[in-house]
Amino acid sequence: MEAGSKIILDTCVIIAASINHSCNNIPKNIIDKFHYVSKSLIDHIKNNNLDLAYVLEISIIKARKKLSKIITRHLNRISLTYVIDKETFMKEHTFALIKINDSLNEHVIGVNVIPLGEDHLLEIKKKVNEFYKDVNGIILRYHPKNQIREQIRLAGRFGRFIKKRDIKNDYKKDFKIARILLEKFNSPEFDDEDITILSQARYFKKELNEEENKIAASENKIIKEREVYIASTDYHFCEVEVEGSLKCLVPDKIEERFHVKAWKPEKILKELLRK
Amino acid sequence: MLKEVDDLKLAFLEMERNEKLNLTSSLPIIDELAQELKRFRETIINSKLSAESTFKEYYPSFVISVVLQNMKNRLNEAEKMGDNPIIALNSLKVITPIKEIISNLGNYRNSDSIELATNLQAEATKNNLFVIDSNRLKAADSVLRDIFSEKIA
Numbered sequence: 001m002e003a004g005s006k007i008i009l010d011t012c013v014i015i016a017a018s019i020n021h022s023c024n025n026i027p028k029n030i031i032d033k034f035h036y037v038s039k040s041l042i043d044h045i046k047n048n049n050l051d052l053a054y055v056l057e058i059s060i061i062k063a064r065k066k067l068s069k070i071i072t073r074h075l076n077r078i079s080l081t082y083v084i085d086k087e088t089f090m091k092e093h094t095f096a097l098i099k100i101n102d103s104l105n106e107h108v109i110g111v112n113v114i115p116l117g118e119d120h121l122l123e124i125k126k127k128v129n130e131f132y133k134d135v136n137g138i139i140l141r142y143h144p145k146n147q148i149r150e151q152i153r154l155a156g157r158f159g160r161f162i163k164k165r166d167i168k169n170d171y172k173k174d175f176k177i178a179r180i181l182l183e184k185f186n187s188p189e190f191d192d193e194d195i196t197i198l199s200q201a202r203y204f205k206k207e208l209n210e211e212e213n214k215i216a217a218s219e220n221k222i223i224k225e226r227e228v229y230i231a232s233t234d235y236h237f238c239e240v241e242v243e244g245s246l247k248c249l250v251p252d253k254i255e256e257r258f259h260v261k262a263w264k265p266e267k268i269l270k271e272l273l274r275k
Numbered sequence: 276m277l278k279e280v281d282d283l284k285l286a287f288l289e290m291e292r293n294e295k296l297n298l299t300s301s302l303p304i305i306d307e308l309a310q311e312l313k314r315f316r317e318t319i320i321n322s323k324l325s326a327e328s329t330f331k332e333y334y335p336s337f338v339i340s341v342v343l344q345n346m347k348n349r350l351n352e353a354e355k356m357g358d359n360p361i362i363a364l365n366s367l368k369v370i371t372p373i374k375e376i377i378s379n380l381g382n383y384r385n386s387d388s389i390e391l392a393t394n395l396q397a398e399a400t401k402n403n404l405f406v407i408d409s410n411r412l413k414a415a416d417s418v419l420r421d422i423f424s425e426k427i428a
Contacts, residue, residue, distance in 0.1 A: 064397065068389040072327060079326040087320050090333045097334060098341070101393050102407060105400045 001227065001271050006204050007045070007052050008197055009111065010232035011059040013038045013265055015066055018103040021096045028081075030074055030096055034233045034265070039107075041231060041265040044272060046110050054112045056200060058193050063104055071097045114200060124199040131257055132195070132236075135250060136185050142178040142246060173244030180242065181250065184235045194236055201260040204228045230254075230262040237262035279308045280374045287370065290363040296353050305343050305350075312336045312343075315380065335376045335392035342369055342395065345404040365402035372398055 016034035023029060032038070045053045075093050078084070118125070140146060184190060205228040212226065232238050239248045251262040263271075286300040319332045349362045372395040379388050399405035 064393045065390055068393055072330065072389065075326055075330055086326065086329065089326055090316075090320065090329060093330055094334045094337045097389075097393075098338065098396065098407065101396050102400070102405075105397055 001052075004208065004226040005052055005228065006054060006201075006208070006226075007229045007231055007268060008201050008204070009042070009053055009055045009059070010197060010230055010234060010237060011062050011066070011193065012234050013041070013231050014055060014059065014104060014107055015063045015070075016233065017042050017107050018063075018067065018100050019070065020103075021099055023092045023096060028074075028078060030071070030100070037264070037266040037269070038231075038233070041269045041272075042107050042111070044269055050272070051112070054114055054200075054204075055108055056114045056193070056197060057116050058196060060104075060108055060113070062193050064101065067100055067104065068097065071100070118196060118199075121196060121199040121203055124202050125195055128195050128198045128202070128258075131198075131253070132185065135253055136182070138249065138253075139178050139181045139185075139246070142174050173242065174246045177240050177242050177244045177246040177249075180240055181235060181246070190236050194234070197230060198237070198254065198258065198260070198262075201228050201230050202258040205259050228260045229268055230260060231265045231268050232262060233264055238264050276308060276311050276377045276380075277374065279304050279311070280370060280377060283308070284367065284370045284374075287363040287366045291360045291367065294360050296350070296359045298350060301350055302347060305347050309340055309343050309347075312340050331388045332380060335388045335395075336380060338392040338396050339373055339376060341407070342373065342399045342404050345399065345406055348406075349404070365404055368402045369395060369399050369404055 012034070016032040016038035019030060019032040020035045020039075021030045042053070044050075071093055074096075075089070079089070141150075208226045208228065230237050236250065237254065238251050240246070240250075254260055254262045283301065283304045286297060286304065289300065290297050315336055316333055319329050322329070324332075346362070346366050349356075349358055349365075353359045353362050372391065376388065376391045376395060379391065382388075396405055
């Protein structure tokens, strides 16, 4: 990774890095499945004083809201499963939420925080919104019904001999990915904050390009391209954990359209370690 | 409790203005508030409210107690550490969120109370008023003691 590259930490990464709490009197611990990879990336950046990580203030606000929801959900689940006296229960969960919030506060200290206010992103946000509509359109084409219809259409007058079951089997994996992505794009959790993150990444990339061009023009030399990364585990940015030709559709399209790399934390960490 | 919060704000404003520590005007209010919050927690623990509704009240009141305990610790050491008027300025930053939470306490359906408390914790952390340290919290009420003394390394 070239000096001057930038990494924007998605909300899910700062949340995951913060959630790992073992309860004393409740059998179930609270841990995010991406905790270790997310924390390792943030710790590596901070321990090595790499001034390249950014987090949007709006992401921190969203993370705080989400953390309290996660703990409340955990509380509800536990209260249905185990018989624990109310006071112990309150103490454990209060302690858990305090510690997890403390961990979140700690993780964002030393990371560059991009304050609220998006006037500079308005134009890019329009493009990002259009982009997601386009990607949604591509995914819709892989919907089982549309695939079958398309195969039959392509087969022309022989279409009636095509067995729908065979087509389904051919595209099974992509059907699954398409369903996951469509669910993701239509979920209320995919919101303006996600659009803002990608827009900010694009804004950074444009800034870096302009800077590089200026230096190159004035000093007449070739500079190695600096990259902008989004560290995320969410499928509206990075690859899906299911094999299939659509696995990397979203990050590939993001890179193609905005020249931003949307990678998982472990992949970014590997890149940092390699350099 | 809202009156105590207003009184505490006046005490800190005066300390900041005069650049002089006034423990007699601030510490008794903090103690009184802490006691009332402790009683409040006992009441809701013994109530028939669901775990979720109880948590929406318990957690914010607990976060305020931690902040108040931090304020108390710093006030007690302020003379020695030359912490005034910084302690007054820092405390004034968290008084408004504390008041907002207290005015919401007792409204069991209020889903924002946890979020308000989380924001208070962040603001208090920024102002060095949320140190989770078992030694510094020795004098806290039994709930605080139980939780923190057991688990903080």
